[in-house]
Amino acid sequence: MTNDLAISVGGLRKSYGDHAAVDGLDLAVRRGEVFALLGPNGAGKTTTVEILEGYRQRDAGEVSVLGVDPARADPAWRSRVGIVLQGTGEFDELTVxxxxxxxxxxxxxxxxxxxxxxxxxxxxxxxSRTHALSGGQKRRLDVALGIVGRPELLFLDEPTTGFDPEARREFWELIRGLAAAGTTIVLTTHYLEEAEALADRVGVIAGGRLVALDTPGRLGNRETALATVAWRTPEGAVEKAETATPTSFVADLAARFGGEVPGLTVSRPTLEDIYLTMIGQR
Incomplete structure:
Protein backbone atom coordinates (compact mmCIF):
# COMPACT_ATOMS: atom_id res chain seq x y z
CA MET A 1 0.00 0.00 0.00
CA THR A 2 1.39 3.39 -0.92
CA ASN A 3 1.54 6.07 1.76
CA ASP A 4 -1.29 8.09 0.20
CA LEU A 5 -3.80 5.23 0.43
CA ALA A 6 -5.79 4.48 3.56
CA ILE A 7 -7.50 1.48 1.93
CA SER A 8 -6.32 -0.75 -0.88
CA VAL A 9 -8.40 -3.69 -2.12
CA GLY A 10 -7.68 -6.01 -5.03
CA GLY A 11 -9.75 -8.93 -6.29
CA LEU A 12 -11.90 -9.12 -3.17
CA ARG A 13 -14.26 -12.10 -3.09
CA LYS A 14 -16.77 -13.38 -0.56
CA SER A 15 -19.48 -15.99 -1.15
CA TYR A 16 -22.29 -17.37 0.94
CA GLY A 17 -23.02 -20.81 -0.44
CA ASP A 18 -23.51 -20.42 -4.19
CA HIS A 19 -24.09 -16.67 -3.94
CA ALA A 20 -21.12 -14.37 -4.64
CA ALA A 21 -21.77 -11.37 -2.41
CA VAL A 22 -18.49 -9.72 -3.46
CA ASP A 23 -17.15 -10.76 -6.85
CA GLY A 24 -13.63 -9.53 -7.62
CA LEU A 25 -13.93 -6.00 -6.24
CA ASP A 26 -11.06 -3.51 -6.56
CA LEU A 27 -11.02 -0.31 -4.52
CA ALA A 28 -8.61 2.37 -3.34
CA VAL A 29 -9.41 5.14 -0.83
CA ARG A 30 -6.95 7.97 -0.39
CA ARG A 31 -5.90 9.24 3.00
CA GLY A 32 -7.89 12.26 4.12
CA GLU A 33 -10.77 11.86 1.69
CA VAL A 34 -14.45 11.31 2.34
CA PHE A 35 -15.48 8.29 0.29
CA ALA A 36 -19.15 7.34 -0.11
CA LEU A 37 -20.00 3.75 -0.96
CA LEU A 38 -23.45 3.38 -2.51
CA GLY A 39 -25.41 0.33 -3.51
CA PRO A 40 -28.81 -1.33 -3.11
CA ASN A 41 -29.49 -3.93 -0.44
CA GLY A 42 -27.81 -7.19 -1.41
CA ALA A 43 -25.24 -5.56 -3.69
CA GLY A 44 -22.27 -6.49 -1.48
CA LYS A 45 -21.78 -3.11 0.15
CA THR A 46 -22.18 -4.24 3.76
CA THR A 47 -20.04 -7.35 3.28
CA THR A 48 -17.26 -5.26 1.75
CA VAL A 49 -17.29 -2.77 4.60
CA GLU A 50 -17.36 -5.51 7.24
CA ILE A 51 -14.27 -7.09 5.66
CA LEU A 52 -12.50 -3.72 5.71
CA GLU A 53 -13.44 -3.30 9.38
CA GLY A 54 -12.08 -6.75 10.25
CA TYR A 55 -15.49 -8.12 11.23
CA ARG A 56 -15.78 -10.64 8.38
CA GLN A 57 -13.30 -12.97 6.71
CA ARG A 58 -12.84 -12.86 2.94
CA ASP A 59 -12.55 -15.84 0.61
CA ALA A 60 -9.92 -14.29 -1.68
CA GLY A 61 -8.22 -11.03 -2.58
CA GLU A 62 -5.77 -8.58 -1.07
CA VAL A 63 -6.89 -6.03 1.55
CA SER A 64 -4.83 -3.37 3.30
CA VAL A 65 -6.37 -0.86 5.71
CA LEU A 66 -3.98 1.68 7.24
CA GLY A 67 -1.19 -0.61 6.09
CA VAL A 68 -2.56 -3.70 7.87
CA ASP A 69 -4.57 -6.71 6.74
CA PRO A 70 -7.79 -6.41 8.82
CA ALA A 71 -7.98 -10.21 9.04
CA ARG A 72 -4.80 -10.12 11.15
CA ALA A 73 -5.38 -6.84 12.96
CA ASP A 74 -4.27 -6.32 16.55
CA PRO A 75 -5.61 -3.96 19.25
CA ALA A 76 -3.17 -1.23 18.19
CA TRP A 77 -4.71 -1.20 14.70
CA ARG A 78 -8.24 -1.21 16.09
CA SER A 79 -7.47 1.86 18.19
CA ARG A 80 -6.74 3.74 14.92
CA VAL A 81 -10.12 2.86 13.37
CA GLY A 82 -13.50 4.27 14.36
CA ILE A 83 -16.70 2.45 13.47
CA VAL A 84 -20.27 3.72 13.63
CA LEU A 85 -22.53 0.75 12.99
CA GLN A 86 -26.24 0.97 12.27
CA GLY A 87 -26.70 0.31 15.99
CA THR A 88 -23.84 0.24 18.50
CA GLY A 89 -25.80 -1.22 21.40
CA GLU A 90 -27.97 -0.40 24.36
CA PHE A 91 -26.75 1.02 27.65
CA ASP A 92 -30.14 1.62 29.23
CA GLU A 93 -29.06 2.34 32.79
CA LEU A 94 -26.05 4.50 31.95
CA THR A 95 -26.06 8.20 31.13
CA VAL A 96 -24.65 9.64 27.92
CA SER A 128 -29.83 11.56 30.63
CA ARG A 129 -29.98 7.78 30.69
CA THR A 130 -29.68 6.38 27.22
CA HIS A 131 -33.06 4.63 27.33
CA ALA A 132 -34.66 8.09 27.51
CA LEU A 133 -33.03 9.29 24.29
CA SER A 134 -34.94 9.59 21.03
CA GLY A 135 -33.90 7.53 18.03
CA GLY A 136 -31.96 10.42 16.54
CA GLN A 137 -30.25 11.14 19.86
CA LYS A 138 -29.20 7.50 20.19
CA ARG A 139 -27.70 7.79 16.71
CA ARG A 140 -25.71 10.83 17.87
CA LEU A 141 -24.42 8.74 20.76
CA ASP A 142 -23.34 6.04 18.29
CA VAL A 143 -21.35 8.70 16.42
CA ALA A 144 -19.79 9.96 19.64
CA LEU A 145 -18.55 6.46 20.47
CA GLY A 146 -17.11 6.13 16.96
CA ILE A 147 -15.04 9.32 17.12
CA VAL A 148 -13.99 9.53 20.79
CA GLY A 149 -10.80 7.57 20.03
CA ARG A 150 -9.55 10.16 17.48
CA PRO A 151 -9.59 7.61 14.63
CA GLU A 152 -7.37 7.97 11.57
CA LEU A 153 -10.06 6.15 9.60
CA LEU A 154 -13.78 6.36 10.37
CA PHE A 155 -16.43 4.02 8.98
CA LEU A 156 -19.95 5.47 9.05
CA ASP A 157 -22.77 3.05 8.28
CA GLU A 158 -25.98 4.97 7.58
CA PRO A 159 -24.99 7.56 10.21
CA THR A 160 -27.93 9.95 9.92
CA THR A 161 -30.76 7.43 10.02
CA GLY A 162 -33.46 8.93 12.26
CA PHE A 163 -32.13 12.49 12.00
CA ASP A 164 -34.45 15.32 11.06
CA PRO A 165 -33.21 17.62 8.24
CA GLU A 166 -31.71 20.18 10.64
CA ALA A 167 -29.88 17.53 12.65
CA ARG A 168 -28.62 15.90 9.44
CA ARG A 169 -27.04 19.13 8.26
CA GLU A 170 -25.49 19.73 11.67
CA PHE A 171 -23.98 16.25 11.42
CA TRP A 172 -22.63 17.06 7.98
CA GLU A 173 -20.70 19.96 9.50
CA LEU A 174 -19.23 17.56 12.07
CA ILE A 175 -18.06 15.24 9.28
CA ARG A 176 -16.58 18.15 7.33
CA GLY A 177 -14.68 19.17 10.43
CA LEU A 178 -13.29 15.67 10.93
CA ALA A 179 -12.25 15.50 7.28
CA ALA A 180 -10.61 18.93 7.48
CA ALA A 181 -8.57 17.66 10.44
CA GLY A 182 -7.28 14.76 8.31
CA THR A 183 -9.61 11.88 9.21
CA THR A 184 -10.28 9.49 6.35
CA ILE A 185 -14.00 8.69 6.20
CA VAL A 186 -15.82 5.83 4.49
CA LEU A 187 -19.53 6.53 4.42
CA THR A 188 -22.41 4.28 3.42
CA THR A 189 -25.75 6.00 3.02
CA HIS A 190 -29.08 5.71 1.25
CA TYR A 191 -29.41 9.52 1.23
CA LEU A 192 -28.03 10.54 -2.14
CA GLU A 193 -27.97 14.22 -1.18
CA GLU A 194 -25.76 13.24 1.78
CA ALA A 195 -23.22 11.59 -0.52
CA GLU A 196 -23.29 14.61 -2.80
CA ALA A 197 -22.83 17.04 0.09
CA LEU A 198 -19.99 15.20 1.82
CA ALA A 199 -18.07 12.88 -0.49
CA ASP A 200 -14.93 13.69 -2.43
CA ARG A 201 -15.57 10.52 -4.45
CA VAL A 202 -18.43 8.07 -4.79
CA GLY A 203 -18.27 4.35 -5.57
CA VAL A 204 -21.32 2.38 -6.68
CA ILE A 205 -21.50 -1.35 -5.96
CA ALA A 206 -23.89 -3.61 -7.86
CA GLY A 207 -23.74 -7.38 -8.13
CA GLY A 208 -20.70 -7.53 -5.89
CA ARG A 209 -18.60 -5.34 -8.18
CA LEU A 210 -17.65 -1.69 -8.25
CA VAL A 211 -19.52 -0.47 -11.32
CA ALA A 212 -18.69 3.25 -11.09
CA LEU A 213 -16.19 5.48 -9.32
CA ASP A 214 -15.90 9.25 -9.62
CA THR A 215 -16.64 12.55 -7.94
CA PRO A 216 -20.35 13.17 -7.28
CA GLY A 217 -20.44 15.82 -9.99
CA ARG A 218 -18.86 13.60 -12.65
CA LEU A 219 -20.36 10.22 -11.78
CA GLY A 220 -21.98 8.73 -14.86
CA ASN A 221 -20.86 11.74 -16.93
CA ARG A 222 -23.36 14.00 -15.16
CA GLU A 223 -21.49 17.13 -16.17
CA THR A 224 -21.88 16.36 -19.88
CA ALA A 225 -25.37 14.86 -19.81
CA LEU A 226 -28.13 16.61 -21.73
CA ALA A 227 -29.73 19.47 -19.85
CA THR A 228 -33.50 19.74 -19.56
CA VAL A 229 -34.87 23.24 -20.13
CA ALA A 230 -38.46 23.89 -19.04
CA TRP A 231 -40.57 27.02 -19.42
CA ARG A 232 -44.19 28.15 -19.34
CA THR A 233 -46.00 29.15 -22.53
CA PRO A 234 -48.26 32.24 -22.70
CA GLU A 235 -51.21 29.85 -22.39
CA GLY A 236 -49.80 28.50 -19.11
CA ALA A 237 -48.67 25.10 -20.36
CA VAL A 238 -45.21 23.78 -19.41
CA GLU A 239 -42.90 22.84 -22.25
CA LYS A 240 -39.57 21.01 -21.98
CA ALA A 241 -36.63 20.33 -24.23
CA GLU A 242 -33.35 18.44 -23.85
CA THR A 243 -30.25 20.14 -25.17
CA ALA A 244 -26.47 19.86 -25.09
CA THR A 245 -26.17 23.67 -25.30
CA PRO A 246 -28.51 25.05 -22.63
CA THR A 247 -26.98 28.56 -22.62
CA SER A 248 -27.67 29.04 -26.34
CA PHE A 249 -31.09 27.44 -26.00
CA VAL A 250 -32.08 29.81 -23.17
CA ALA A 251 -30.75 32.79 -25.13
CA ASP A 252 -32.99 31.83 -28.05
CA LEU A 253 -35.95 31.43 -25.68
CA ALA A 254 -35.30 34.84 -24.15
CA ALA A 255 -35.27 36.39 -27.62
CA ARG A 256 -38.54 34.63 -28.45
CA PHE A 257 -40.18 35.95 -25.26
CA GLY A 258 -38.61 39.38 -25.60
CA GLY A 259 -36.77 39.15 -22.28
CA GLU A 260 -37.62 37.08 -19.21
CA VAL A 261 -38.74 33.49 -19.85
CA PRO A 262 -41.68 32.58 -17.59
CA GLY A 263 -41.18 29.55 -15.33
CA LEU A 264 -37.66 28.92 -16.64
CA THR A 265 -35.69 26.02 -15.15
CA VAL A 266 -32.50 24.35 -16.37
CA SER A 267 -31.45 21.01 -14.88
CA ARG A 268 -29.12 18.09 -15.46
CA PRO A 269 -29.56 14.55 -14.09
CA THR A 270 -29.27 14.44 -10.31
CA LEU A 271 -26.95 12.03 -8.52
CA GLU A 272 -30.05 10.01 -7.67
CA ASP A 273 -31.01 9.81 -11.37
CA ILE A 274 -27.54 8.53 -12.27
CA TYR A 275 -27.42 6.09 -9.36
CA LEU A 276 -30.81 4.55 -10.12
CA THR A 277 -29.78 4.07 -13.75
CA MET A 278 -26.56 2.35 -12.70
CA ILE A 279 -28.28 -0.15 -10.41
CA GLY A 280 -30.96 -0.88 -12.99
CA GLN A 281 -33.91 0.78 -11.30
CA ARG A 282 -34.54 3.41 -13.98
Whole structure:
Protein backbone atom coordinates (compact mmCIF):
# COMPACT_ATOMS: atom_id res chain seq x y z
CA MET A 1 0.00 0.00 0.00
CA THR A 2 1.39 3.39 -0.92
CA ASN A 3 1.54 6.07 1.76
CA ASP A 4 -1.29 8.09 0.20
CA LEU A 5 -3.80 5.23 0.43
CA ALA A 6 -5.79 4.48 3.56
CA ILE A 7 -7.50 1.48 1.93
CA SER A 8 -6.32 -0.75 -0.88
CA VAL A 9 -8.40 -3.69 -2.12
CA GLY A 10 -7.68 -6.01 -5.03
CA GLY A 11 -9.75 -8.93 -6.29
CA LEU A 12 -11.90 -9.12 -3.17
CA ARG A 13 -14.26 -12.10 -3.09
CA LYS A 14 -16.77 -13.38 -0.56
CA SER A 15 -19.48 -15.99 -1.15
CA TYR A 16 -22.29 -17.37 0.94
CA GLY A 17 -23.02 -20.81 -0.44
CA ASP A 18 -23.51 -20.42 -4.19
CA HIS A 19 -24.09 -16.67 -3.94
CA ALA A 20 -21.12 -14.37 -4.64
CA ALA A 21 -21.77 -11.37 -2.41
CA VAL A 22 -18.49 -9.72 -3.46
CA ASP A 23 -17.15 -10.76 -6.85
CA GLY A 24 -13.63 -9.53 -7.62
CA LEU A 25 -13.93 -6.00 -6.24
CA ASP A 26 -11.06 -3.51 -6.56
CA LEU A 27 -11.02 -0.31 -4.52
CA ALA A 28 -8.61 2.37 -3.34
CA VAL A 29 -9.41 5.14 -0.83
CA ARG A 30 -6.95 7.97 -0.39
CA ARG A 31 -5.90 9.24 3.00
CA GLY A 32 -7.89 12.26 4.12
CA GLU A 33 -10.77 11.86 1.69
CA VAL A 34 -14.45 11.31 2.34
CA PHE A 35 -15.48 8.29 0.29
CA ALA A 36 -19.15 7.34 -0.11
CA LEU A 37 -20.00 3.75 -0.96
CA LEU A 38 -23.45 3.38 -2.51
CA GLY A 39 -25.41 0.33 -3.51
CA PRO A 40 -28.81 -1.33 -3.11
CA ASN A 41 -29.49 -3.93 -0.44
CA GLY A 42 -27.81 -7.19 -1.41
CA ALA A 43 -25.24 -5.56 -3.69
CA GLY A 44 -22.27 -6.49 -1.48
CA LYS A 45 -21.78 -3.11 0.15
CA THR A 46 -22.18 -4.24 3.76
CA THR A 47 -20.04 -7.35 3.28
CA THR A 48 -17.26 -5.26 1.75
CA VAL A 49 -17.29 -2.77 4.60
CA GLU A 50 -17.36 -5.51 7.24
CA ILE A 51 -14.27 -7.09 5.66
CA LEU A 52 -12.50 -3.72 5.71
CA GLU A 53 -13.44 -3.30 9.38
CA GLY A 54 -12.08 -6.75 10.25
CA TYR A 55 -15.49 -8.12 11.23
CA ARG A 56 -15.78 -10.64 8.38
CA GLN A 57 -13.30 -12.97 6.71
CA ARG A 58 -12.84 -12.86 2.94
CA ASP A 59 -12.55 -15.84 0.61
CA ALA A 60 -9.92 -14.29 -1.68
CA GLY A 61 -8.22 -11.03 -2.58
CA GLU A 62 -5.77 -8.58 -1.07
CA VAL A 63 -6.89 -6.03 1.55
CA SER A 64 -4.83 -3.37 3.30
CA VAL A 65 -6.37 -0.86 5.71
CA LEU A 66 -3.98 1.68 7.24
CA GLY A 67 -1.19 -0.61 6.09
CA VAL A 68 -2.56 -3.70 7.87
CA ASP A 69 -4.57 -6.71 6.74
CA PRO A 70 -7.79 -6.41 8.82
CA ALA A 71 -7.98 -10.21 9.04
CA ARG A 72 -4.80 -10.12 11.15
CA ALA A 73 -5.38 -6.84 12.96
CA ASP A 74 -4.27 -6.32 16.55
CA PRO A 75 -5.61 -3.96 19.25
CA ALA A 76 -3.17 -1.23 18.19
CA TRP A 77 -4.71 -1.20 14.70
CA ARG A 78 -8.24 -1.21 16.09
CA SER A 79 -7.47 1.86 18.19
CA ARG A 80 -6.74 3.74 14.92
CA VAL A 81 -10.12 2.86 13.37
CA GLY A 82 -13.50 4.27 14.36
CA ILE A 83 -16.70 2.45 13.47
CA VAL A 84 -20.27 3.72 13.63
CA LEU A 85 -22.53 0.75 12.99
CA GLN A 86 -26.24 0.97 12.27
CA GLY A 87 -26.70 0.31 15.99
CA THR A 88 -23.84 0.24 18.50
CA GLY A 89 -25.80 -1.22 21.40
CA GLU A 90 -27.97 -0.40 24.36
CA PHE A 91 -26.75 1.02 27.65
CA ASP A 92 -30.14 1.62 29.23
CA GLU A 93 -29.06 2.34 32.79
CA LEU A 94 -26.05 4.50 31.95
CA THR A 95 -26.06 8.20 31.13
CA VAL A 96 -24.65 9.64 27.92
CA UNK A 97 -21.70 11.03 29.87
CA UNK A 98 -20.95 7.67 31.51
CA UNK A 99 -21.05 5.78 28.21
CA UNK A 100 -18.78 8.19 26.34
CA UNK A 101 -16.26 8.38 29.21
CA UNK A 102 -16.29 4.59 29.46
CA UNK A 103 -15.53 4.14 25.75
CA UNK A 104 -12.85 6.83 25.85
CA UNK A 105 -10.92 4.69 28.36
CA UNK A 106 -10.45 2.01 25.69
CA UNK A 107 -8.14 4.22 23.61
CA UNK A 108 -4.52 5.26 24.21
CA UNK A 109 -5.09 8.92 23.25
CA UNK A 110 -8.83 9.62 23.30
CA UNK A 111 -10.48 12.90 22.53
CA UNK A 112 -12.01 14.87 25.40
CA UNK A 113 -15.31 13.05 26.12
CA UNK A 114 -17.09 16.24 27.14
CA UNK A 115 -16.02 17.93 23.92
CA UNK A 116 -17.20 14.96 21.88
CA UNK A 117 -20.59 15.01 23.59
CA UNK A 118 -20.92 18.67 22.69
CA UNK A 119 -19.79 18.17 19.07
CA UNK A 120 -22.47 15.55 18.40
CA UNK A 121 -25.17 17.77 19.88
CA UNK A 122 -25.81 15.89 23.13
CA UNK A 123 -24.54 18.43 25.68
CA UNK A 124 -28.09 19.00 26.90
CA UNK A 125 -28.58 15.25 27.32
CA UNK A 126 -25.25 14.39 28.94
CA UNK A 127 -26.87 13.34 32.23
CA SER A 128 -29.83 11.56 30.63
CA ARG A 129 -29.98 7.78 30.69
CA THR A 130 -29.68 6.38 27.22
CA HIS A 131 -33.06 4.63 27.33
CA ALA A 132 -34.66 8.09 27.51
CA LEU A 133 -33.03 9.29 24.29
CA SER A 134 -34.94 9.59 21.03
CA GLY A 135 -33.90 7.53 18.03
CA GLY A 136 -31.96 10.42 16.54
CA GLN A 137 -30.25 11.14 19.86
CA LYS A 138 -29.20 7.50 20.19
CA ARG A 139 -27.70 7.79 16.71
CA ARG A 140 -25.71 10.83 17.87
CA LEU A 141 -24.42 8.74 20.76
CA ASP A 142 -23.34 6.04 18.29
CA VAL A 143 -21.35 8.70 16.42
CA ALA A 144 -19.79 9.96 19.64
CA LEU A 145 -18.55 6.46 20.47
CA GLY A 146 -17.11 6.13 16.96
CA ILE A 147 -15.04 9.32 17.12
CA VAL A 148 -13.99 9.53 20.79
CA GLY A 149 -10.80 7.57 20.03
CA ARG A 150 -9.55 10.16 17.48
CA PRO A 151 -9.59 7.61 14.63
CA GLU A 152 -7.37 7.97 11.57
CA LEU A 153 -10.06 6.15 9.60
CA LEU A 154 -13.78 6.36 10.37
CA PHE A 155 -16.43 4.02 8.98
CA LEU A 156 -19.95 5.47 9.05
CA ASP A 157 -22.77 3.05 8.28
CA GLU A 158 -25.98 4.97 7.58
CA PRO A 159 -24.99 7.56 10.21
CA THR A 160 -27.93 9.95 9.92
CA THR A 161 -30.76 7.43 10.02
CA GLY A 162 -33.46 8.93 12.26
CA PHE A 163 -32.13 12.49 12.00
CA ASP A 164 -34.45 15.32 11.06
CA PRO A 165 -33.21 17.62 8.24
CA GLU A 166 -31.71 20.18 10.64
CA ALA A 167 -29.88 17.53 12.65
CA ARG A 168 -28.62 15.90 9.44
CA ARG A 169 -27.04 19.13 8.26
CA GLU A 170 -25.49 19.73 11.67
CA PHE A 171 -23.98 16.25 11.42
CA TRP A 172 -22.63 17.06 7.98
CA GLU A 173 -20.70 19.96 9.50
CA LEU A 174 -19.23 17.56 12.07
CA ILE A 175 -18.06 15.24 9.28
CA ARG A 176 -16.58 18.15 7.33
CA GLY A 177 -14.68 19.17 10.43
CA LEU A 178 -13.29 15.67 10.93
CA ALA A 179 -12.25 15.50 7.28
CA ALA A 180 -10.61 18.93 7.48
CA ALA A 181 -8.57 17.66 10.44
CA GLY A 182 -7.28 14.76 8.31
CA THR A 183 -9.61 11.88 9.21
CA THR A 184 -10.28 9.49 6.35
CA ILE A 185 -14.00 8.69 6.20
CA VAL A 186 -15.82 5.83 4.49
CA LEU A 187 -19.53 6.53 4.42
CA THR A 188 -22.41 4.28 3.42
CA THR A 189 -25.75 6.00 3.02
CA HIS A 190 -29.08 5.71 1.25
CA TYR A 191 -29.41 9.52 1.23
CA LEU A 192 -28.03 10.54 -2.14
CA GLU A 193 -27.97 14.22 -1.18
CA GLU A 194 -25.76 13.24 1.78
CA ALA A 195 -23.22 11.59 -0.52
CA GLU A 196 -23.29 14.61 -2.80
CA ALA A 197 -22.83 17.04 0.09
CA LEU A 198 -19.99 15.20 1.82
CA ALA A 199 -18.07 12.88 -0.49
CA ASP A 200 -14.93 13.69 -2.43
CA ARG A 201 -15.57 10.52 -4.45
CA VAL A 202 -18.43 8.07 -4.79
CA GLY A 203 -18.27 4.35 -5.57
CA VAL A 204 -21.32 2.38 -6.68
CA ILE A 205 -21.50 -1.35 -5.96
CA ALA A 206 -23.89 -3.61 -7.86
CA GLY A 207 -23.74 -7.38 -8.13
CA GLY A 208 -20.70 -7.53 -5.89
CA ARG A 209 -18.60 -5.34 -8.18
CA LEU A 210 -17.65 -1.69 -8.25
CA VAL A 211 -19.52 -0.47 -11.32
CA ALA A 212 -18.69 3.25 -11.09
CA LEU A 213 -16.19 5.48 -9.32
CA ASP A 214 -15.90 9.25 -9.62
CA THR A 215 -16.64 12.55 -7.94
CA PRO A 216 -20.35 13.17 -7.28
CA GLY A 217 -20.44 15.82 -9.99
CA ARG A 218 -18.86 13.60 -12.65
CA LEU A 219 -20.36 10.22 -11.78
CA GLY A 220 -21.98 8.73 -14.86
CA ASN A 221 -20.86 11.74 -16.93
CA ARG A 222 -23.36 14.00 -15.16
CA GLU A 223 -21.49 17.13 -16.17
CA THR A 224 -21.88 16.36 -19.88
CA ALA A 225 -25.37 14.86 -19.81
CA LEU A 226 -28.13 16.61 -21.73
CA ALA A 227 -29.73 19.47 -19.85
CA THR A 228 -33.50 19.74 -19.56
CA VAL A 229 -34.87 23.24 -20.13
CA ALA A 230 -38.46 23.89 -19.04
CA TRP A 231 -40.57 27.02 -19.42
CA ARG A 232 -44.19 28.15 -19.34
CA THR A 233 -46.00 29.15 -22.53
CA PRO A 234 -48.26 32.24 -22.70
CA GLU A 235 -51.21 29.85 -22.39
CA GLY A 236 -49.80 28.50 -19.11
CA ALA A 237 -48.67 25.10 -20.36
CA VAL A 238 -45.21 23.78 -19.41
CA GLU A 239 -42.90 22.84 -22.25
CA LYS A 240 -39.57 21.01 -21.98
CA ALA A 241 -36.63 20.33 -24.23
CA GLU A 242 -33.35 18.44 -23.85
CA THR A 243 -30.25 20.14 -25.17
CA ALA A 244 -26.47 19.86 -25.09
CA THR A 245 -26.17 23.67 -25.30
CA PRO A 246 -28.51 25.05 -22.63
CA THR A 247 -26.98 28.56 -22.62
CA SER A 248 -27.67 29.04 -26.34
CA PHE A 249 -31.09 27.44 -26.00
CA VAL A 250 -32.08 29.81 -23.17
CA ALA A 251 -30.75 32.79 -25.13
CA ASP A 252 -32.99 31.83 -28.05
CA LEU A 253 -35.95 31.43 -25.68
CA ALA A 254 -35.30 34.84 -24.15
CA ALA A 255 -35.27 36.39 -27.62
CA ARG A 256 -38.54 34.63 -28.45
CA PHE A 257 -40.18 35.95 -25.26
CA GLY A 258 -38.61 39.38 -25.60
CA GLY A 259 -36.77 39.15 -22.28
CA GLU A 260 -37.62 37.08 -19.21
CA VAL A 261 -38.74 33.49 -19.85
CA PRO A 262 -41.68 32.58 -17.59
CA GLY A 263 -41.18 29.55 -15.33
CA LEU A 264 -37.66 28.92 -16.64
CA THR A 265 -35.69 26.02 -15.15
CA VAL A 266 -32.50 24.35 -16.37
CA SER A 267 -31.45 21.01 -14.88
CA ARG A 268 -29.12 18.09 -15.46
CA PRO A 269 -29.56 14.55 -14.09
CA THR A 270 -29.27 14.44 -10.31
CA LEU A 271 -26.95 12.03 -8.52
CA GLU A 272 -30.05 10.01 -7.67
CA ASP A 273 -31.01 9.81 -11.37
CA ILE A 274 -27.54 8.53 -12.27
CA TYR A 275 -27.42 6.09 -9.36
CA LEU A 276 -30.81 4.55 -10.12
CA THR A 277 -29.78 4.07 -13.75
CA MET A 278 -26.56 2.35 -12.70
CA ILE A 279 -28.28 -0.15 -10.41
CA GLY A 280 -30.96 -0.88 -12.99
CA GLN A 281 -33.91 0.78 -11.30
CA ARG A 282 -34.54 3.41 -13.98
Missing amino acids: REVVHHFAAFYPEPDDPEGVIDRVGLAGKAD
